[in-house]
Amino acid sequence: MYKNFLRYIISALFLLGLSVQANADFKVGFVYVGPTGDHGWTYQHDEGRKAVEAAGIKTTYVESVPEGADAERVIRQLAQSGHDLIFTTSFGYMDPTNKVAKDFPNVKFEHATGYKREHSNVSTYSARFYEGRTLLGHMAGKMTKTNVIGYIASFPIPEVIRGINAMTLAAQKVNPDIKTKIVWVFTWYDPGKESEAAQALIDQGADIIMQHTDSTAPVQVAEKAGVWSFGQASDMQRFAPKSILTSIIDDWAPYYVERSIAARDGTWKQQDTWHGLKEGMVAMAPYNSAMGSDLVKEVEQLQKDLASGKTHSFTGPIYDQKGNILVAEGSVADDGMLAGMNVYVKGVEGDIPQ
């Protein structure tokens, strides 16, 4: 009842806004899965939004929108209230975004990390985070003493599995003895659960903690336990100054500004964007000097090679857990294979939850 009541009030407010602001300026809306202060995933998207705002375009955002029925309602409301371009910034918004896009052919939609573009007004974009994971794997393989890498995973979707595989392949290359232990927490953002998972992995002998979740809790646990960790999505260094070796930073700002201006000027076209280190959508935070200057140099070189295309994160031969060949020697995985990746590579322990 309470929810319905709230719904009426919100819709009433939106209608009010609509009537006052009919034919108003060009507006861009953002839908976030977490709070803007998560200092991870959503925080970086909001930095991108601020850049759009700085470019002189009006923006609004709705934060902490659960992936599910609520998402469609929020996206629909943004579309109804006169937004011309809407960024939906989480994988779980994929179906709701396409559903709403069908009903609002004049509104442009941009969905992050998804693959469905069912209507001509839906674009998708993502970053090649796996390139960052390759760098992390290299550092992890060199830095681990116990040869156990702990990995906190969110949901079994290709993006997460790709990250696990890229990291494991890179770590194996420098240290064939490493093992990747994975704990699935089935959430993007639950600090309590994330820190319990980090602690469990540390107790199981992991001396490197990696996360594909959005809160700073795991790096804080790692700092306390005196093991190495990596920040996720934004530079989390100040939450664990000793423990963090680097962070993978998502830099959405240039893309958001470019697409917003294109939509405003009428040059927006449907596309699928997948940018990485080369374009700067994936960036690395300063490397922790505690890993020694030699390793820092090595990693910096690898970063350059990944950016220039000289090295690829998924270079064959790559085998799956059962030993079947996935990528033949001398070739690299194509984008189609990467986008739909749903098997672990050799060396990862356990099964992917179905």
Add this chain to the structure above:
Amino acid sequence: MSFDLNFIGILIGAIMASSVPLILAASGELITERSGVLNLGVEGMMIIGAISGFALMVVTDNLFLAVIGSMISGLIISIIFGLLTQSLLTNHVATGLALTIFGIGMSAMIGKNFVGIPGKEFPLLFVNLKENIPFLGPILFGHSIILYFAFLLPFLTNYFLRKTKIGLIIRAVGDSPTSASNQGINVTLVRYSCILYGGAMCGLAGAYLSLIYTPQWIENMTGGRGWIALALVVFATWSPIKVLIGALIFGGITILQLHMQAVGLRIPVQLLSALPYIMTIIVLVVISRDSRKIKLNTPTSLGQIFYKEK
């Protein structure tokens, strides 16, 4: 999984730490319910305690003040519940639910400015002993003072309810407010006090989360623990010691399922995630089968509105 003794000790220590908020909140709610008041606002009072504790820690830089402040704010928000249910005689269930919704919204609003600030390190006791004694060290030492308090609390509560005069009065009020009132007991006053006590304990449980367990403020960070505490009280048939057992089982299986995953056991992860809930209910139902004892412990007037004719 390495099965050396010290590892098991570390595991038990982690389980104890994760069950603390449940023990605190459930012990507080138990006293409230024993006086005949059903307060479903546990989650709301916990989250208010969590944000107040964290905000005070940031503003005053004093952990002691933060802990006390979280208890006071839990207490203050429970006054609202007391006023409505005891003085204005509203329905307990509806008022409690409203309190939870209010608490979650209110905490998110206060918390806006405290998101993303790193917490302060909470002092842990006997850290030396923890590291130097195998097995028992990580179980008994290296915890925060609140953990020790939480583990004493069920026993104190048990003693208090069974052996003290005030405990007897609370039980009398919960079983038959009319008879108690005829004996000259101020039922409303007793129930108010129990509600306030419950509020303070829930506040403390929240502060444990935001100051010690995951030292930071996150919207909705109690994550349903208040509801679990409520369920624990019922499934433990209002016995403080069984609340402790239930909380440990819940915490235990939560932690163990993560370890089972890390080891790579081939059990569906979804089943593992559901295990804590299933096991806790099964175990508590099994150990609480004696129907005579249930009757003895159940506050007969639970959730009923008491109206004294003048």
